[in-house]
Amino acid sequence: MKITIYGAGYVGLVTAVCLASIGHQVVCFDVDKDKITKLKQGESVIFEERLSLILKAQLKSGNLFFTNNFVDAIKHSALQMIAVGTPGLPDGQADLSQVFALAAEVVNHVSRDMILIIKSTVTVGTGNRLEKYIKDQLASMGKDYTIDVVVNPEFFCEGRAIDTFMHADRIVIGGSKRGTTIVKALYKKLIHQGIPVQCMSKTSAELTKYAANAMLACKISFINQISQIAEKVGANIDDVKSGISLDHRIGPYFLQAGIGYGGSCFPKDIRALAKTAQLLNLDSSLLDAIDKVNNLQKKWAISCLLQHFKNNLQGLTIGIWGVAFKPGTDDIREASSLVIIEALLQYDVQMRIYDPLAMPNARLCFPGNKNILWCESQDEVFTSQIDALIIDTEWEIFKNYSLAILHEKLVDAPIIDGRNCFALSNVIQAGIRYYYSVGRVF
Ligand code: UGA
Numbered sequence: 001m002k003i004t005i006y007g008a009g010y011v012g013l014v015t016a017v018c019l020a021s022i023g024h025q026v027v028c029f030d031v032d033k034d035k036i037t038k039l040k041q042g043e044s045v046i047f048e049e050r051l052s053l054i055l056k057a058q059l060k061s062g063n064l065f066f067t068n069n070f071v072d073a074i075k076h077s078a079l080q081m082i083a084v085g086t087p088g089l090p091d092g093q094a095d096l097s098q099v100f101a102l103a104a105e106v107v108n109h110v111s112r113d114m115i116l117i118i119k120s121t122v123t124v125g126t127g128n129r130l131e132k133y134i135k136d137q138l139a140s141m142g143k144d145y146t147i148d149v150v151v152n153p154e155f156f157c158e159g160r161a162i163d164t165f166m167h168a169d170r171i172v173i174g175g176s177k178r179g180t181t182i183v184k185a186l187y188k189k190l191i192h193q194g195i196p197v198q199c200m201s202k203t204s205a206e207l208t209k210y211a212a213n214a215m216l217a218c219k220i221s222f223i224n225q226i227s228q229i230a231e232k233v234g235a236n237i238d239d240v241k242s243g244i245s246l247d248h249r250i251g252p253y254f255l256q257a258g259i260g261y262g263g264s265c266f267p268k269d270i271r272a273l274a275k276t277a278q279l280l281n282l283d284s285s286l287l288d289a290i291d292k293v294n295n296l297q298k299k300w301a302i303s304c305l306l307q308h309f310k311n312n313l314q315g316l317t318i319g320i321w322g323v324a325f326k327p328g329t330d331d332i333r334e335a336s337s338l339v340i341i342e343a344l345l346q347y348d349v350q351m352r353i354y355d356p357l358a359m360p361n362a363r364l365c366f367p368g369n370k371n372i373l374w375c376e377s378q379d380e381v382f383t384s385q386i387d388a389l390i391i392d393t394e395w396e397i398f399k400n401y402s403l404a405i406l407h408e409k410l411v412d413a414p415i416i417d418g419r420n421c422f423a424l425s426n427v428i429q430a431g432i433r434y435y436y437s438v439g440r441v442f
Pocket of ligand 1: 154155156157158159213216220254255256257258259260261262263264265266325326
């Protein structure tokens with residue numbers, strides 16, 4: 001099938017590359033000329049495992065084409081997919097301006113019946129609003145075409161995007177019978193491989209996307225709140241997690257206690273859903289609490305430091321391992337590391353920071369800051385004695401680091417492990433004296 005995708009950001013690019021790899025002819029449009037130039041040369045603009053490889057292969061096969069010419073893009077197909085950003089506004093609502101601006105362009109240039117697929121995460125009700133907007137615009141222009149709007153949210157995860165697209169748990173399609181049938185055909189190959197597909201109304205599809213992210217974020221905030229109790233009463237959160245997750249109704253996933261969730265999705269989506277509830281005059285207290293617990297959890301490492309150094313952080317040098325919001329990505333959006341670095345800057349602390357992928361993005365957030373030394377490796381963090389080491393992202397290279405060497409480098413400086421990278425028994429065996437982890441008492 002032929003499809004045009006608008007937006008070569010995270011969602012658009014991964015979707016374009018994956019759809020091309022299952023045999024579709026994909027044109028991907030973006031307004032950013034530099035980005036399109038790079039992509040045309042097979043240079044991925046985001047870090048994602050295997051993305052570059054598949055991108056190059058699909059460009060070569062002729063299934064994938066990038067452009068910043070809107071007329072070329074719209075002419076390519078009767079299937080048009082919107083994958084532009086819907087960032088959070090200061091009041092929590094999703095900013096839909098790019099979605100509507102794009103729909104307006106589509107209406108201006110349309111010359112046949114079309115299906116407009118919304119892949120971006122949009123406020124519940126947007127699909128219906130957009131369909132009405134398009135209908136009104138077409139009527140006012142005297143254009144006699146039908147544009148069906150179909151909502152087809154994405155569920156893949158950063159760091160494992162290709163895998164979680166190709167082996168998704170489900171495909172959700174919301175819209176009219178005609179629209180959903182055509183969009184279903186787009187995923188025929190994946191559906192034949194056994195991925196369940198669920199067709200529903202546009203509104204239900206939009207709410208499904210938000211509900212999925214809210215449920216997952218809720219599990220994380222839940223376990224983080226339990227971890228706070230565990231720390232106070234001397235329980236071990238790992239044991240509690242095992243104890244509850246063997247109950248099939250609860251399950252083991254998304255119950256890893258840590259220093260809060262980040263990324264471009266959970267924080268913004270939970271706030272947007274809470275705002276939707278509020279605008280409907282509904283109680284949003286559970287959704288608000290998920291966000292509140294998460295914001296508190298992001299301060300966990302600072303509380304440990306304050307406790308250890310008896311509220312006096314003056315003159316300290318702190319090492320930080322990891323700034324990405326999770327391993328496998330260079331993305332630092334809403335990462336807990338940003339909250340930690342900002343707080344340490346307030347205390348005028350010196351920092352030595354290393355992340356295997358996200359350093360360029362992190363540097364951009366704190367340009368030329370004299371308190372921060374960006375290190376070339378995890379070991380460079382130790383080239384002069386540090387007073388504490390904070391582990392912010394559970395990269396394998398940190399998890400596999402020798403505790404004996406860590407002990408040697410740190411001497412008696414505490415490890416503040418925000419991702420529970422090490423088993424307590426191993427830490428004890430290595431002779432480490434001060435080790436703080438989430439929901440576990442050392
Ligand atoms: C999330 C969802 O998992 C995807 O299904 C969804 O498609 C995506 O948002 C989206 O809306 O686009 P993602 O943000 O890539 O995916 O990352 P996750 O793996 O979900 O992790 C999010 C955050 O939660 C990370 O900071 C991670 O460290 C944290 N987390 C995750 C925990 O603290 N504990 C856990 O048990 C799991």
